[in-house]
Amino acid sequence: MDIQRKDVHNSETPVLCRACESRHRGVCGALTPDQLLQLSRHSTRRAVESGTELVGESLKTTSYSNIISGVVKLSKMMADGRQQIVGLQFAPDFLGRPFRSENGVSAEAATEVKVCSFPKAAIERMISEMPELEHKLFEQTLAELDEARDWMLTLGRKTAGEKVASFLLLIATHAFPDNESDSVTFDLPMSRTDIADFLGLTMETVSRQLTKLRKDDVIHILNNRHVSVPDLSRLSERAGS
Amino acid sequence: MDIQRKDVHNSETPVLCRACESRHRGVCGALTPDQLLQLSRHSTRRAVESGTELVGESLKTTSYSNIISGVVKLSKMMADGRQQIVGLQFAPDFLGRPFRSENGVSAEAATEVKVCSFPKAAIERMISEMPELEHKLFEQTLAELDEARDWMLTLGRKTAGEKVASFLLLIATHAFPDNESDSVTFDLPMSRTDIADFLGLTMETVSRQLTKLRKDDVIHILNNRHVSVPDLSRLSERAGS
DNA sequence: CGTGTCCTTGATAATGCTCAAGGAGCGTGG
DNA sequence: CCACGCTCCTTGAGCATTATCAAGGACACG
Numbered sequence: 187m188d189i190q191r192k193d194v195h196n197s198e199t200p201v202l203c204r205a206c207e208s209r210h211r212g213v214c215g216a217l218t219p220d221q222l223l224q225l226s227r228h229s230t231r232r233a234v235e236s237g238t239e240l241v242g243e244s245l246k247t248t249s250y251s252n253i254i255s256g257v258v259k260l261s262k263m264m265a266d267g268r269q270q271i272v273g274l275q276f277a278p279d280f281l282g283r284p285f286r287s288e289n290g291v292s293a294e295a296a297t298e299v300k301v302c303s304f305p306k307a308a309i310e311r312m313i314s315e316m317p318e319l320e321h322k323l324f325e326q327t328l329a330e331l332d333e334a335r336d337w338m339l340t341l342g343r344k345t346a347g348e349k350v351a352s353f354l355l356l357i358a359t360h361a362f363p364d365n366e367s368d369s370v371t372f373d374l375p376m377s378r379t380d381i382a383d384f385l386g387l388t389m390e391t392v393s394r395q396l397t398k399l400r401k402d403d404v405i406h407i408l409n410n411r412h413v414s415v416p417d418l419s420r421l422s423e424r425a426g427s
Numbered sequence: 428m429d430i431q432r433k434d435v436h437n438s439e440t441p442v443l444c445r446a447c448e449s450r451h452r453g454v455c456g457a458l459t460p461d462q463l464l465q466l467s468r469h470s471t472r473r474a475v476e477s478g479t480e481l482v483g484e485s486l487k488t489t490s491y492s493n494i495i496s497g498v499v500k501l502s503k504m505m506a507d508g509r510q511q512i513v514g515l516q517f518a519p520d521f522l523g524r525p526f527r528s529e530n531g532v533s534a535e536a537a538t539e540v541k542v543c544s545f546p547k548a549a550i551e552r553m554i555s556e557m558p559e560l561e562h563k564l565f566e567q568t569l570a571e572l573d574e575a576r577d578w579m580l581t582l583g584r585k586t587a588g589e590k591v592a593s594f595l596l597l598i599a600t601h602a603f604p605d606n607e608s609d610s611v612t613f614d615l616p617m618s619r620t621d622i623a624d625f626l627g628l629t630m631e632t633v634s635r636q637l638t639k640l641r642k643d644d645v646i647h648i649l650n651n652r653h654v655s656v657p658d659l660s661r662l663s664e665r666a667g668s
Numbered sequence: 669c670g671t672g673t674c675c676t677t678g679a680t681a682a683t684g685c686t687c688a689a690g691g692a693g694c695g696t697g698g
Numbered sequence: 699c700c701a702c703g704c705t706c707c708t709t710g711a712g713c714a715t716t717a718t719c720a721a722g723g724a725c726a727c728g
Contacts, residue, residue: 262580265668270583272576283573285566291576317558324565325526327572332524332531334575335513339503341582342511342627346716378675386583388717393676410675410724427506587684619707632684634708650693651707 200226208252208302212278213326216318228308233300240281240301241293249303250282256299257375260291261383271384273334274375276360280326284313297375341386344426349385350395351424354405358415371414399424441467449493449543453519454567457559469549474541481522481542482534490544491523497540498616501532502624512625514575515616517601521567523547525554538616582627585667590626591636592665595646599656612655640665 199209199219203226208214214222231254234240240258241247253275260273272291275281281301283289313320340352359365361372374381378396382389399405404421406414415421440450440460444467449455455463472495475481481499482488494516501514513532516522522542524530554561581593600606602613615622619637623630640646645662647655656662 260576262576264580264584268584270580272579284569286569290573317561320558320562320565324561324568327565327568328525328527331568331572331575334572334579335501335503335532338513338575338579338582339505339511341579342624343505343509377673383583389675390677390718391716394716397676618705629685630707631686631709635684638708 198223202226202229202231202302206252206254206278206302208254208278208280210278212252213280213319213322214252214278216316216322221312221316225304225308225312229302229304231300231302233298234295236295236297236299238295238299239292240295240299241289241291247282247289248306250280250284250306250309251301251303253277253279253281254300254302257296258293258299259296259376259380259384260293262291269383270386271380273330273337274356274360274384280323284310284323296380346385346387346391347395347398347424348426349387350381350392351399351404351421352426353381353385354399354413354415355418355421355425358418358421368418369414369416370418371412374411374413439464443467443470443472443543447493447495447519447543449495449519449521451519453493454521454560454563455493455519457557457563462553462557466545466549466553470543470545472541472543474539475536477536477538477540479536479540480533481536481540482530482532488523488530489547491521491525491547491550492542492544494518494520494522495541495543498537499534499540500537500617500621500625501534503532510624511627512621514571514578515597515601515625521564525551525564537621587626587628587632588636588639588665589667590628591622591633592640592645592662593667594622594626595640595654595656596659596662596666599659599662609659610655610657611659612653615652615654 200223203209203214203222206212206214209217209222214225217225240251255277258275258279258281259271260275261269261271263269274296275293281293283291313323340349344352357374358370358372362370376384378389378392381387382392385392396405396407399421400407404415404417404424406416408414441464444450444455444463447453447455450458450463455466458466481492496518499516499520499522500512501516502510502512504510515537516534522534524532554564581590585593598615599611599613603611617625619630619633622628623633626633637646637648640662641648645656645658645665647657649655
């Protein structure tokens, strides 16, 4: 074994973490290689298929995760079965409600999802020891709150057409956060029913509004899931600014 | 001057802070008397009347505040004037978006409001020096996120009747957080128009639903603003659990 | 080739919105 | 003290948007 590597203060970044986005844009960016190594000893990486429940609405959570790839939907359900998706999470978001075992939302993989999971206790210990880590989580939570409030405007005040356009815009920008051009092509990470549950509409209304956008040449649809937007600014107009 | 007081390590709690709820349930609970004293030197306390704008939607903020009493509404507006209230804040909530000068919501006093304001720089310095303070703010932000997501379910999936009942329940529980009995009486902190903007409805629909609840004897209304709920569980049923 | 899932489209119904009129409370000024 | 003007709220009638119910199309998989 390479002695030099072992001896330097900044020990080597764990292999698993090297190509991980969480180390750059996510919460692990707050950790030194030493700490990363310590945490990685307790972490398990796994891929789950679309539809898997990652966190139950009233289940006690025993672990937290970083999303490595894929899309996770957070949802709430009423006693009679009505459902509302209250947020989408993308890599490299941190998944889980800190400081509380029960969080009132369920998390389900919307696409195939790769996660890196840690035991609750390990994370909580590191949070209490490292203000930098807590700060990162705080920043993410503030961003989620901003997004939740944006979406409240969409849910409460936009028309069906504006809602669907807003959703497409949301996916387009999150799928390609640093897209500079005015056109994008992407796969929708969710079914019509899921989109409806996110927008507070029915599946039929979502379908009709997508058809309308297609007929007005704002979007092109191939194979139900595959969408291309030739001019983002035209879509943006439809979203009601 | 009393020398003993001056010399003890834990100096005296500032007069202004003594009866303040923020010191117990709010963010100031994270501060020692020494730190409180330091902060209180920069703080200004003032009362503003209902309707005053405390934070502009795209204005750069120069100060943060603790709400001492009253209700603050956070809202977003679309270019064409459609408005959505995205949150209500009560004493002893902290008002302001940390780490960003522009926060995308405007804050307006819904009732007469008393606030204790601090310069942005002073708070940010204390946050960076005191993990405990940041932790308190983080906890409040998480609670706000939970509430925002609860409200998303209300906005997206509940009927007009359920929305109005949910609103009354929200006010009843926040006005008297430790009420044990099954009946409550309170004043609504906002107009019908504001309630409509919070629920994603029109003023007329809110009015009709209130009338319906009154005719069904779920609530009693005196003088438009004054409401009494004889049986909270019956109201809760109307809110769709 | 059948069966299943997901999506689209159509016809009809219902919920909530728009427009309109009028009532209640309140401060102001005659 | 009362009339007025004002704001806020209620109520009604008709309408628009979206939901519901139903049928059928596209595609995948056995």
